Amino acid sequence: MAGHSKWANIRHKKAAVDAKRSNVWTRLIKEITVSARLGGGDAGLNPRLRLAIDKAADVNMPKDNVNRAIQRGIGFIESSNYEEVRYEGYGIGGVAIIIDTITDNRTRTVAEVRHALSKHGGNLGTDGSVSFLFNHVGQFLFLPGISEDELMEAVLEANADDVTTNINGGIEIICPPNNFIQVRNALKSRDFRAVLSGITMKPQTKIKVIGDDVVKLQKLLSVLENLDDVQEIYTNADIADQ
Known part of the structure; x- marks a missing residue:
């Protein structure tokens, strides 16, 4: 796929995220509730819940909302049967x-x-x-201008599967879904910021x-x-x- 198309797709994805900003809290509350119900309320032992809580922090959701969603998930507060x-x-x-x-x-x-x-x-x-037609993966996308070698060094011990540079210099890191937080933390420790990241279904x-x-x-x-x-x-x- 041509480089310009990949970044066009990123812009469309980000535009879609912005368009649903008004109800993103509701969706995150559902995700936190289900994550806690399936994997328990301890974010340290539940990677999916950890990721959902981090997303909530990124959109400035109050901690009280997060905690109530966790309580619903583990059954301490009555909740819809999601x-x-x-x-x-x-x-x-x-x-x-x-x-x-x-x-x-x-x-x-x-x-x-x-x-x-x-x-x-x-x-x-x-x-x-x-x-x-899709692979379930963790994905990090970086705009041109970052060294592939430096990114590879950052995630070498975090069990990333692949680091590739596309035609216009943008870089993509792929990892197993259960290693997403580990790779993200490795990147964060080196001050690398992805323009788009998450656990996704990546088309083959x-x-x-x-x-x-x-x-x-x-x-x-x-x-x-x-x-x-x-x-x-x-x-x-x-x-x-x-």
């Missing part, structure tokens, strides 16, 4: 889409996801229909989207992102610069 549900489908031009949700009503959520896809040129697939190959299809696909992704139960969306679209 569950994680993944939906898989297709968008314009056969682009693969994974939609991760946390919901207390599967019937409502699947209806909303199906409606959004069908209304905007996509369709809902079956379980496993597109997930095989990309499908180029151009022209009017770019607008249509972005509309679909925007509608999905604005659904209350949607937590994360992953796609193998390579969105061309406009």
Whole structure:
């Protein structure tokens, strides 16, 4: 994939994050609650919870909100019966889409996801229909200007899988999901700041989207992102610069 396209995709991703800023606290509260329920309320022993708490700190969520979400997760405070549900489908031009949700009503959520896809040129697939096209990884992206050798040295002992430089000098670090915090801490100790990082579903190959299809696909992704139960969306679209 051309370098300019990768950074175009980053801009689109960041724009999507900004667009849902108003309800990011609600989504993080769900994530913290589910993480605590599944792995316990001790962030030191629960990497998923640690990551969710760190995300909450990044968006200035009050600690009281975080603590209440943890208490709900471990059963000290009554909570909705949230569950994680993944939906898989297709968008314009056969682009693969994974939609991760946390919901207390599967019937409502699947209806909303199906409606959004069908209304905007996509369709809902079956379980496993597109997930095989992605790898579950930790990912760190750096803008051009940072030494690959220095980054590699920083994460050498943190069990990163790969450090690569793309065509325009930007660098990507890939690691196993369970090593994400270890790699992040190694980078932080050397004062390296990624422009984008997280545990993600990374597509094995990309499908180029151009022209009017770019607008249509972005509309679909925007509608999905604005659904209350949607937590994360992953796609193998390579969105061309406009």
